[in-house]
Amino acid sequence: MNPEVELYPIAILIDELRHDDVSLRLNAIKRLNTIALALGPQRARDELIPFLDESIDDEDEVLLTLAGELGDFVEYLGGPQYAHILLQPLENLAAVEETMVRDKAVESLNKICPLLNQSQLEQYYTPLLKRLSLGDWFTSRTSATGLYACGYSLASAATQDDMRKSFGQLCVDDTPMVRRAAATHLGAFAKKVSKEHLITDIIPLFAKLSQDEQDSVRLLTVTDLVAIAEELTPEENKTYFLEPLKAMVADKSWRVRYMIADNFVKLSKAVGEDITRDDLVSAFVRLLKDNEAEVRTAAAGQVPGFAQLVDKETILNYILPCVKDMVTDTSQHVRAALAMQISGLAPILGKESTTEHLLPLFLQLLKDEFPDVRLNIISKLETVNNVIGIELLSQSLLPAIVELAEDKQWRVRLAIIDYIPLLATQLGVEFFDEKLGALCMSWLGDSVFSIREAATVNLRKLTEVFGVDWAKQTIIPKVLAMGTHPNYLYRMTTIFAITEMAPAVTPEVTRDYILPTVTNLVSDPIPNIRFNVAKSIEALIPVLSQNPDTKPLVDQQLKPALVKLSEDTDNDVRFFSQKALFVADGVFYAELNEFFQRELAAEGYSGVEVRVTPARTEIIIRATQTQEILGVQGRRIRELTSLVQKRFKFPENTVELYAEKVSFRGLCAIAQCESLKYKLLNGVAVRRACYGVVRYIMESGAKGCEVVVSGKLRGARAKAMKFVDGFMIHSGQPTKDFVDTAVRHVLLRQGVLGVKVKIMLPWDPTGKMGPKTPLPDMVTIMEPKEEAPILAPVSESREEVVAPVAVAPVEA
Template sequence: MNAAEVEDDSLYPIAVLLDELRADDVNFRLNAIRRLSTIALALGVQRTRDELIPFLDESIDDEDEVLLALAEELGNFVEYVGGKEYGHVILNPLENLAAVEETLVREKAVESLTKIAEVLSQKQIEEYYIPLLKRLSAGDWFTSRTSACGLFAAGYQTATPATQDELRNSFKQLTQDDTPMVRRAAASNLGKFAKKIPKEVVIVDIIPLFNKLAQDEQDSVRLLTVEDLVAIAEVLTKEESKTYLLQTLRSMVSDKSWRVRYMIAENFVKIAEAVGEEVTRDDLVLAFVHLLKDNEAEVRTAASGQVPGFAKYVDKQLILSHILPCVKDLVTDTSQHVRASLATKISGLAPILGKEATTEHLLPLFLQLLKDEFPDVRLNIISKLDEVNKVIGIDLLSQNLLPAIVELAEDKQWRVRLAIIDYIPLLARQLGVDFFDERLGNHCMSWLGDPVYSIREAATVNLRKLTETFGVEWAKNTIIPKVLAMGNHPNYLYRMTTIFAITTMAPAVTPEVIRDHILPTVNNLVSDPIPNIRFNVAKSYEVLIPVLRQSPETVPLLDTQVKPALNKLREDPDADVKYFAEKALLAGG
């Protein structure tokens, strides 16, 4: 938007804005805040700097929702005050917002201050931003000191060397603050700060702060240093990471607080990537095993999700000798959440181990997980079997796991049945038509009568995909007769499923198949006593029409069969049937 677009608001009186922002209704004030950019354009950059910004600076006593919107708007306000040259004028109201009690408002204010600091010149940083940062850092109330922790990284590189020294000392004071909330904020931002600082300074000044925070008496502080470790390791060389960080990492792995160990487990692949393969191979394998065997289920859950990612950084022999024994124990873990997490990731080991080791070591574990009593475990392992198939091939997969998969096709949990349906087209493509017809064909038809609608719907999509895989001739001889036979079933749900299946499969078959097999059944259901079936028949015609148009031999059927049927439905007493019949007729032209 520009000034030309702000029609009659070019003389927008500041008094009107005052009234809007002082209205009793919170929503009214909120809308006014969200219109600040429009109002600023109307006022012009001079009045925005001289009147609007000072007014906003004095309007901090408001509902948190309004303050949050204001903090967000001000982060995008540089152009409205005259560009980068005047960007510093926005700092004052944001400084006030960064000290309020509500955390979300402070976080948004810090985000906006950071955004503005990135466009300020060195002079503006030194004259306006650094004093603001010092005031927040020395604030009496912890909220301002907490916000200050998030502002050091943004202005550091632009500042003069002397100021940079002051900023590091100021940040050091915040890491030693008496209030745990401030130390938590310092720990949250230490990694970001480290990435703005030259490596030699990180080693001298930042790593001692990291080590101190990593030993803080509050576990809520210590757990936040895990991401700092990753960030600092990315600044250092692999050898320097080993020298300066490894001892602290070992302490974290055996920390007395499970929450710290959980954070280490959750980030273990990132840590391995940051420190490099040599350190990982020599020093982290046993640490990872320690986490996989942790007493707390939450830690084992996080660690089990890291198994394939971590395995990429160690050789095959270490996986087989150290990690796989832990994985075997996790397959029978007492916590269903651990087993579910493992089931999601364990297939990722197959490409790393290769065909022979996967067949020998992993397949028995997959089979065990497929028989787990907890449905999410079975669901997770099914959804990832294609990764295993790529490594060992369908023959071995079918021999070892197909019986369990067939059993799951009748699982009492509908989500498990749904996962099997989603996997069937891939499995069918790999197995071939003969094997499929013999072992899985009947299941595909039985799903059409499932009591759960989502299963019936997925089953119709599955039939279309199978038709695309095995061809129209196969569908015509194998599944279409069975689908059409359901059209005469006394239970209306079966007749409804027939219509759904026909509608879904139609684009995958030929006009001749529709003419000879499908259209007679659809025509017959035009007179069905159930209105829901009749309007779905109308919807089905809409899908059949484009397919019938593809062949000169079937085009005449549009006038002789389809349109008369739709005209009949258009006279139906049910409003929905009429609507869909009209819609299909319009589509038919």
């Protein structure tokens, strides 16, 4: 093989790794496995890894990706026997300043370590661990703490002794960050150590860390306590950990107490039942009554879990009084956390105690002013329902729910409406129909609009919960009956409800139940009803168009109703009905345009126009090759007519197709886009094809044009090329009037290319080449008028002017 060709992949990598653009360097790192495969294991070990080791000085994002890639790189170097080669670059990455990079490097080292044999571990991994542990800067020592647990089991006895001593030095390091990292990894390291060394070496380290002056170190020892306690017997736990645990519960830092509260169930299970029953109940009660709300919140989340570890009498005498106090806690977060967990006590206490002690607390939380508290208590009612039964639950909680639903404050009513679907899920359809169905329907007649609006949304959510059949039998008949109510507000609510429910039911239900009511309300005497009917029809069109059986109803019933409303005397009714018509026509036009683009691309299809007359629908196809569309003796146009008629459900002989030749092909963006597409498919160079299109457009009289081709034009990396000529506007209404745009996709061997053509049309008063109206900022400079030359001044008087004659003086 040619050496130059063989070196090409590594040359690409080196060029991109040294590129100024961070994204290119990042992409190069992500392709390391591809480059390694191309080079082979030998050259990857000899050339690639040394190069990467020298490229450590880079952006943090690049180093983070590199640290992750190296963890899965062993197979590309020839297998585990060469895994130690990766230790050097990862050691350098483990000592950088960015925490995320160090953590990722430690993670990768922990992946590689189990692949090493004992010889590699002693020769390469242990010296790495020592260098990091003795590093001058705290970053290397911090990373070292996370590497002891992985290699400890594979090391020899002498090396294990050294590792324990080195880890102990890190636990008493002068830098708090190192001690914090040591506390984080102490639990994992403890699980690898034998029980003898656990008691003699690890527990003293835990004692030092648990009494550290920094609370950020002390709080991390809580998880260490759990990990170590799981390895000891209950008696040993009582000997070594009872006092440290009590000290943590009474720690001066609320962050430490928070960690204890958040992990209290794990701690209790780890230390054993005896210590939990005899010593931890008082500690848990102390956390439930803590001065800090954050601690009480964490402790509230542990109530059901801790209650499972003690007897029922302890719960009633010690824990339940604290729970009752927390129901009225000043912190809403404490109450919300309690509401989420309090139902977990019901299976533990049983039916009688739940009814006596917990139900009053449920009622109190259900009336809480904070929404999350109410939501949490309702979301967990299923647990209580399984214990005390639906009847007892309905007798106790249903009156409170009904009371909230009928509250004088409309915001309270609105809040309970939001929880009804969740409550329905918890209680079931039978209970809902019997107890809450009438309540939900009553909200549709509420005096506050926000309540009526929320009630319609509630009906849709209930339909999604219980199904369409339930809605068809239970809700829809009642809603439709309101459509004939004398009060227009009820009829308005009917429109809102069926519009909201239409997407949740099937098109058949919409056709059989909803559509007749909508068409009847088209002639309602109230203008507000009529324009909301127009908005409802706009929402129903996409629903009915989804099903081939109901799609013809759009043209048969909905569009005629909109046409009738568009001729209404009320301005608002006309506006919304015309808007709905535009939407309906837009959907049809988009589907028709897509159909012709696919069928007539080779014939130079350039657009379509639809004209609706009382007798038929006329479709004018604009193309550059009309003769191909017509076919021999009009055969092709008849085939297209039949296809359109069947696809869009037109009645027979009600649609007719015409072909119209594009007058100015160079000013049609679709035609030029198709032309460029076929040039590229035929192998014409991108630049040559684009310049040819630009030149042809400008020669046709366009004011400006822009051609953009994007994709894999040359190499493997995607890029975009833009070709611009003339004048082009990019914002405002003139872009809609003067700029013709088309987009196509070209499928080539190297991938898909995107082609976009924009043409700035000229102003043409005749409307043939462009819009009839000029640009808003167009200034016309008038030619100066020709004025008559100014002659010598003359008198305007009609009488002859006699010049005075000088008279000589007469002598006396």
